[in-house]
Amino acid sequence: MAVTLRDVASRAGVSAMTVSRVVNGGGGVDPETQRKVEDAILALDYVPNRLARGLISHKSKTIGLIVPDVVNPFFAPVVRGAETTARKAGYRVLLCNSEADLRLEREYIEDLIAHRIEGLLIAPATDRSRVSLLALQKSGFPIVLLDRSLPDFDCDSVVSDSVAGARKLVEHLIKIGHRRIAHFTESDDVSTGRDRLEGYRQALEAARIPYSEELVFRTTVDRIGGYRAAQHLLALDPLPTAIFTVNNMTAVGAMQALRERGLAVPKDIGLVCYDDVEHLAVLSPFMTVVDQPAETFGSLGAQLLFERIADKAGERSRRIVLQADLIVRESCCARTGIPGRAAH
Amino acid sequence: MAVTLRDVASRAGVSAMTVSRVVNGGGGVDPETQRKVEDAILALDYVPNRLARGLISHKSKTIGLIVPDVVNPFFAPVVRGAETTARKAGYRVLLCNSEADLRLEREYIEDLIAHRIEGLLIAPATDRSRVSLLALQKSGFPIVLLDRSLPDFDCDSVVSDSVAGARKLVEHLIKIGHRRIAHFTESDDVSTGRDRLEGYRQALEAARIPYSEELVFRTTVDRIGGYRAAQHLLALDPLPTAIFTVNNMTAVGAMQALRERGLAVPKDIGLVCYDDVEHLAVLSPFMTVVDQPAETFGSLGAQLLFERIADKAGERSRRIVLQADLIVRESCCARTGIPGRAAH
């Protein structure tokens, strides 16, 4: 794999420049010469060195993609969407899992810059990711925010309207008779969490239901977080009649805890969440959700990024708000009375 | 972002070499000089250029990772495992989704080589991926196969024993009374598919149950494939009493089709599969599966790869066989008679 342009050149009996011309297909090469060079390339298994190319052209043909976790059922499609779009544009993707850890995320960013990525797609860990991005952004480096926005940070982004989505979900619960509705939210330094909480408040307010701190549980947005929050919730008396969780994995964890206490969803308690749970939805279509087109976050994000890279994006930052659809299933059946103390 | 070593050098009033020494921390620099250089680095926001470094050192500090699809619930954790291990080793990962397409895969490989990755982790699309890898492997380029092995291709790999796993699954079905067992398999040019079919045959043979082509359905290993295969299966008379699918998504699709025909799992028909369905297992723990430690495929694979890259792996190729565990749940309740024609 150490074959260079020069090796090809000497085998073909031409200069390096001629080989370069053939490789880059610009034309201006005698057909006969071209053939000789192509033969040599094939014979030697020559593969151009992008490192060298990048060094001189300032184009690494790579972008960075930072997400909290590829395994997350929301981010996995985001990653695929971004990668597919990048491939079509001739770019490779350096994938990073920040684990929602600011320090790790910062290290990734620095290293990606060292690798001279031409742009960065990032679902920032928290609002404080801002400081890691500020210098980059000021220097005009192409950045696109995915899913989460950052306060006081003007930048291209692809998001959904979490306030509206959450409101739809909670309004639906209210419409079918729920009034004591709990919410599982995440630490308040993530925009989507804040917005979904805000949507929850708005829906309550519109229905003149008082907002109660007691019904809002702050937790990690994974299964274990949902599980624990539900355990705490189960100590309430009276129990809420429904729960709205900030995302799908939290809902799955909540469901698990409820089951263990003998509470059936939706018979004994309603459960709705942001984000669908793909396979689950097929097999047990009982959870009412707001579904986001996850893959589109990735593909549109990449598209915005490539426009920036090509300098075809203009001065102003663009913000794409994707539609999130309410999918009503069965997990929040209408209810009128106050639920029994099903478990203790 | 166009700050170079020289810029730092001139600002600090030293030579480029001195800056290089400071950056690489080799020592042998006067503390006072060191401080001046560090100040300059900070002041200028200098980030070393890995492209340039890689060009001279022949170390890009990147590896390639090719999987059919990151969204696949098996490969997503594989990717995370690999990326985490790579990060700890100071490497970045170029992620590629081959979409199980040989041509795409081949293009990826070539481009990754152009990017001078130091090694390749790959879950090959099919047996025919071999030709795309042969030249590389012969030249001693570090490659580790994940999940799938390739015939006549001697190479480090991390796999599970699919024959044994499948056999366990089918033996379990037989033990609880099933004798007419269908199998959904994939095209026979994927090692795991072949092996699982072989495990199915072995289990039947051990129980003196004749193997019947009629009960083996070849399909794509996604939800839609499972769905379609199940639809064909439902035309059989008598119906099989149980189905063993080659992976989890196929099982989910099958389940969907069965449901639509009014067949309940496991009441009316048994269903088992290779690979667990994470969230589903929590909420509807009815499917008996063979569970693979997916993330470990990635992390161990990366480990093998880095040993190769560091040339600490020796001549012979290593093959790690991970244990896949049978998890018995309820999806294959014991049965004795012949099932009714539940749907038509």
Next chain:
DNA sequence: TTGTAAGCGTTATCAC
């Protein structure tokens, strides 16, 4: 302890 010179594999520029 620090600096100089050469070169990694390519491409831009300008001759021929």
Next chain:
DNA sequence: GTGATAACGCTTACAA
């Protein structure tokens, strides 16, 4: 149409 030369940003080898 083709080739020499310099340069991209860094490190290795050697010199001071």
